[in-house]
Amino acid sequence: MKNLVLTSIICIFSIINGIKASETVETAVVSDEKIAPEKEVTNPCERFSAIKPQLNFRSSYGELTYNHDYDQENLDILSEQGITKEEGMFTAGLSLLDVDWSVSLNTITREVGEHTCVIPASLDVFVGYRNPVIYISSDIEEGTCEYKLIKRHEQQHQQINVSVLEHYLPTIKKAFEDELSVLKARVIDGEKTSDDITDEMNSDYVFAVRPTVNRFQITLQLEHRHLDTRENYEYESNLCK
Numbered sequence: 001m002k003n004l005v006l007t008s009i010i011c012i013f014s015i016i017n018g019i020k021a022s023e024t025v026e027t028a029v030v031s032d033e034k035i036a037p038e039k040e041v042t043n044p045c046e047r048f049s050a051i052k053p054q055l056n057f058r059s060s061y062g063e064l065t066y067n068h069d070y071d072q073e074n075l076d077i078l079s080e081q082g083i084t085k086e087e088g089m090f091t092a093g094l095s096l097l098d099v100d101w102s103v104s105l106n107t108i109t110r111e112v113g114e115h116t117c118v119i120p121a122s123l124d125v126f127v128g129y130r131n132p133v134i135y136i137s138s139d140i141e142e143g144t145c146e147y148k149l150i151k152r153h154e155q156q157h158q159q160i161n162v163s164v165l166e167h168y169l170p171t172i173k174k175a176f177e178d179e180l181s182v183l184k185a186r187v188i189d190g191e192k193t194s195d196d197i198t199d200e201m202n203s204d205y206v207f208a209v210r211p212t213v214n215r216f217q218i219t220l221q222l223e224h225r226h227l228d229t230r231e232n233y234e235y236e237s238n239l240c241k
Contacts, residue, residue, distance in 0.1 A: 043187065044112045044113060044115040044117065044187055045112065045115070045117035045118075045119070045184075045185040045186055045187045046185075047112070048110065048117055048119050048185035049184055049185065051119055051120070051185065052120075052180060053105070053106075053120035053121055053122050053123050053180060053183055054121070054122040054123070055122075055123050055125065055176060055177055055180060056122060056123065056124045056125065057125050057127075057173050057176060058124075058125065058126045058127075058128070059126065059127050059128040059165070059169055060126075060128040060129060060130070061128065061129055061132070061161070061162050061165065062097060062128070062129040062130050062131060062132040063132070064132045064133070064134065064158055065132070065133045065134075066133070066134050066135075066136065067133055067134070067135045067136075068135075068136055068137075068138050068142075069138065070135055070137065070138060071137055071138050071139050072091060072092060072137045072139050075091040075092070075093075075094050075135055075137055076091045078091070078094055078096075078135070079091045079094055091137070092136070092137045092139075092140060092146070092150050093134065093135060093136050093137065093150035093151070093153060093154045094134070094135040094154070095132075095133075095134055095135075095154045095157035095158055096131070096132070096133050096135070097129045097130065097131055097132035097133070097158075097161060098129065098130040098131050099129060099217060099220070100126065100127075100128060100129065100130045101125075101126060101127045101128075101213055102125070102126045103123065103124070103125050103202060103205060103206050103209070104123070104124040104125075104202070105120060105122075105123050105124075105183070105198055105201055105202040105205065106120075106121050106122045106123070106124070106198075107119060107120055107121055107194065107197075107198045107201070108121045109188075109194050115187050115188070116187070116188045116194070117185045117186070117187055117188075118185065118186050118187075118188060118194050118197040118198060118201075119185040120183040120184075120185070120201060123176075123180070123183070123205070125176055127165075127169070127172055127213065127216075128165065129161060129165065132158055132161065134151070134154040134155065134158065135154075136150050136151060136154070137150075144240075145239070145240035146240050149236055149239060149240055153227075153236060156227055157224060157227065160220070160223045160224055160227065161220070163223075164216070164219055164220045164223055165216075165220075168215075168216045168219070171212065171216075172212055172213065172216060175209055175212040176209055176212075179205060179208040179209050180205075182201075182204050182205055182208050183201055183204075183205055184201075186200070186201065
């Protein structure tokens, strides 16, 4: 008979890296007070260089739910997507969530002589979690010592999620604010459209902030590994004997 060993997983690589569709607002008005004095320049859009887009930063821990629909065999299948278990171990509980971050740049256009400038207006950013769920095997009777132990273990994983995000949010937000400088007004050239230019600026910004998000993800993974050791599994499994 196999010993009851708790294993857990967090889907930290389920990241939405896709760039949201950009918006070009043709009717917006740019205040002349923010426009630099006109001078002879090779870039007709340089006169808008003083304009800084507004950062709209949002985050969420997600709403935790519980699921008892899977037996240990099916939880083993779910867990195989991100964890390697040692021989003799099976899955009695599982913690999953999606780490989500997205960037969406909104722009306006302004005519300068024969040129059209695409000007960053605002930036919508989300960094956080979606769909946090704790799975407890349907083979474990609710209210038993084993059930309570599994539930507590998985709740610890979800608390790690909250603590790491809470710790990193100020750093992430500051990095996103600091990198706003990469967003400068650009001229539409060739056969490109304002949407094309907006997408290019959005991609440049994502590239600039990605290292900060990567550090957050790595820290999250390491913190979960500290809890998911064989020694800790064996210790917890013996609590109900």
